[in-house]
Amino acid sequence: MTLWRGKHPLVLASQSPTRQALLANAGLDFEAVAAELDERAVQQASGLLVPGDIAALLAREKALSVSSRQPGKYVIGADQTLSQGARLFSKPAGRSHELHSAVAVARDGKILFEAVAIAGMTMRRLGEAEIDVYLDQAGEAVTSSVGAYQLEGLGVHLFERIEGDHFTILGLPLLPLLAFLRSERLLGV
Numbered sequence: 001m002t003l004w005r006g007k008h009p010l011v012l013a014s015q016s017p018t019r020q021a022l023l024a025n026a027g028l029d030f031e032a033v034a035a036e037l038d039e040r041a042v043q044q045a046s047g048l049l050v051p052g053d054i055a056a057l058l059a060r061e062k063a064l065s066v067s068s069r070q071p072g073k074y075v076i077g078a079d080q081t082l083s084q085g086a087r088l089f090s091k092p093a094g095r096s097h098e099l100h101s102a103v104a105v106a107r108d109g110k111i112l113f114e115a116v117a118i119a120g121m122t123m124r125r126l127g128e129a130e131i132d133v134y135l136d137q138a139g140e141a142v143t144s145s146v147g148a149y150q151l152e153g154l155g156v157h158l159f160e161r162i163e164g165d166h167f168t169i170l171g172l173p174l175l176p177l178l179a180f181l182r183s184e185r186l187l188g189v
Contacts, residue, residue, distance in 0.1 A: 119164025
């Protein structure tokens with residue numbers, strides 16, 4: 001049973017297994033379509049420096065890119081950046097950092113909704129031996145997510161404290177997205 005009431009299937013502009021699992025677990029019927037976007041080129045061309053603004057831009061661009069190829073369909077774009085203070089990172093360089101997760105929904109080449117959520121992450125003090133064990137156990141997974149950890153897996157062992165919702169940490173502000181879809185009468189709950 002699906003909760004989706006839209007005329008066309010919902011589209012996720014992402015191949016992220018985590019984002020796909022979040023939507024599936026929320027009971028949404030959707031198609032996953034790659035955005036085929038050079039994220040670094042878009043970011044550099046924008047001149048943006050604020051992590052949340054960069055995440056929002058990339059989420060919008062992903063949604064718009066796929067929306068132009070999927071007429072009539074609601075398309076979700078999402079992105080996440082990591083920062084420590086005002087510095088933007090691909091991997092964390094300190095104990096505390098923030099994850100900025102953005103979501104945007106486009107239809108027929110127009111942005112209908114967007115939101116950015118922030119989660120604060122405090123890593124516990126780790127020695128080189130502990131880091132080596134983590135990297136050995138996590139393997140290639142460390143290269144597939146911002147920050148080189150996946151909180152839903154072994155990465156949970158790296159943290160002392162987390163402030164923010166689980167969905168934001170996983171890269172999709174799901175609660176604001178669901179609220180938008182309900183406001184559009186696209187969900188059955």
